[in-house]
Amino acid sequence: MRQWITAGFITEKDESKTLEEVAEGYLVELVNRSLLRVVERNHTGRLKCCQMHDVIRLLALNKAKEECFGKGYNGSGGTGAFSIEGAGRISVQCGNLEQLSRSCARHLRALHVFERYINVDLLKPIITSSNLLSTLDLQGTNIKMLPNEVFNLFNLRYLGLRNTEVESLPEVVGRLQNLEVLDALESKLMYLPKSIVKLRKLRYLYVCTPATSETVTIGGVKVPNGMQHLAGLRALQSIKATPEFLREVAALTELRTFDVCDVRREHSADLSNAITKMSHLVHLGIAVAEDELLRLEGLNLPPTLSMLTLGGQLEKTKMPQLFSSWSHLNSLTRLHLEFSNIDEQTLSCLFVLRGLRFLYLLKAFEGKRLDFYAGSFPKLRHLLIGYASQLNQVGIEEGAMQNLVELLFRDCPELKFLPDGIEHLAALEKLVLQDTSEELIEKLRQKRDSDECSQDVMKINHIRNVTVVLSHKGLVERIR
Incomplete structure (x- = not known):
């Protein structure tokens, strides 16, 4: 879109x-x-x-x-058989750009490349002759450095560098005065040049360092001073926190997506102040530095918030008050917690978030037993418990998670039994056991192949899809 x-x-x-x-x-x-x-x-x-x-x-x-709206190019057809002439948009689906580079591209408005390995030099003639180009999408290619010719594209509005090898952008990126979208997620960018703040029409700025965990960005990309001038930004993702940046970002009141990393204790006041002013915020991500606690007391989340991602240890004594202060957020439907230091006692603090539909706990639970009580998470549809190294028991009371559709356990090596009460999850359609104890997985596989109607098989008889995974053996098997 x-x-x-x-x-x-x-x-x-x-x-x-x-x-x-x-x-x-x-x-x-x-x-x-x-x-x-x-x-x-x-x-x-x-x-x-x-x-x-x-x-x-x-x-x-x-x-x-x-209608000369666009063409697809796959490199077939022989020398000179393909021409860009008159086409407004080109979709490139092969790495052989020789025919393309010899074509006149003066009417070209959009170039999409869907091949991983491309010769950047063969792109240069196309870009040079494409003065009207407004979209350049190099997503997924092996490009490491953008040709200088790109920065002469005055009409460029969309620059797609997602999942590329690009490590830096030159200062001349500031020439792209009409740029509205810079998508460099999963690229190798570690910092943005000073001239990025000259791009006053930017609406979406997606960047991300390689140092990410499953859901939380650990490192963050460094940005220059002056970010408050990008007043039209709606998305700003995976930015490294500094006191200057957090004071400046408070001016970006149109943000819908905001993701900040490497947050430290001294940033708390500026971060809270900035988020308070983001009245349209839908997605929020906060990750602290490795040696820090995630201090969120006093953080007022906007009522528009739908998805919250938190990376870092939470203070156990403050969890009840923290989650209770968010219980009024009816729009909050997705919560990702990572490295949160939750245990048997503090898990129940989450039950006040009754509107949740997705809950992901990754390296977040450090206890041995998980209990879901009657009435807990009435709207929850997807639950992922991952990297819980001590977890060995799960209890589900009748009336808990009545709308749960998908339940996943990942890297829980001590989990040797199916959740007690899993038969109460009448709406459950999919159960995935990935790298739980090998004993549990093999037991389910063997009883699936036998005529024995065991208690374990009866427990999961209502679930349409049961999949087991043992990564070290390369095993991925659907047993139901």
Whole structure:
């Protein structure tokens, strides 16, 4: 949808809707008309991934070619058989760019590369002749350094560097005065140049260092002073905390996504002040430095918040008050906790968050027994317990997690028995046991193959999909 916006396809119908909301409405309409099929939705039920039927795709490609809207390039057809001339958009699906580099690209507005290994030198002639280019998407390629020609693209609005090898951006990036989206997630960027603050039209800035855990960014990307000038930003992700940055980010009141890393004790006041002013915030991520406690007392979360990710140890004595202060957040549906130091006693503090639909505890639980009491997490649909090295018992009372659809245990080596009371989870459709005790996994596999109707088999008889995984053996097996 961001590419639709930067391409100019989306215009505001009225002042009550943002460009993003209008774009999402169009996407939903395409689904409703059966032109797209939903593959995945996010935790709020919004569309995350869609697929086009082969027949519809062929019709779309033919129509795009007929109207000079766009073409697909796969390198076949022999020398000189392919021409960009007149095409507004090109989708590159092979690494052989020789034919493409010899074509005139003066009408080109969007270039999407879907091949990992490309010769950057062969991109230069295309970029040089593409003065109208507004979208350059190099996501997933092996590119390490952007050609200088990119920074002469005055009309560029979308620059996609996600999952590339790019390690730095030069100061001349400041020339891209019309840039609205810079997506460099999962790249090798460690810092942003000073000139980034000149890009006053930026709406989305996604960066991420390689040093990440499963859900929480550990390191963070360094940004220069002056970030308050990017007043239109809606997303700012994986930024390394400094006192200056946290004071400046308070001016970015349009943020919907904010993710900050390497937070220290002395940052608490500035961070709380900044978040208080983000009245539209939907996604928030906070990760502390390795030797720090996650100090969140006094943090007032906005009522719009839907997803919260916290990385770092929480103070056990302050957990009851902390989570109780968030119990009024009806929109909070997804919570990720990592390294949180939760145990048997403090887990119950989470039960006040009754609107949760997704709960991920990764290296967050340090106790031996997990108990879910009747009435706990009434709306929860997905639960992941990961890297709980001491966990050996799980109890589920009747009436707990009545809407749970998916339950995953990952790297819980001491878990030798199925959760006691798992039979009460009537809505459960999927159970995954990944690297729990080998004893439990082998027991379930053997009893699946035998005629014996054991108590364990009866417990999970209502679950449609039961999958076991032993990573060190390369075993991934669906036993139901």
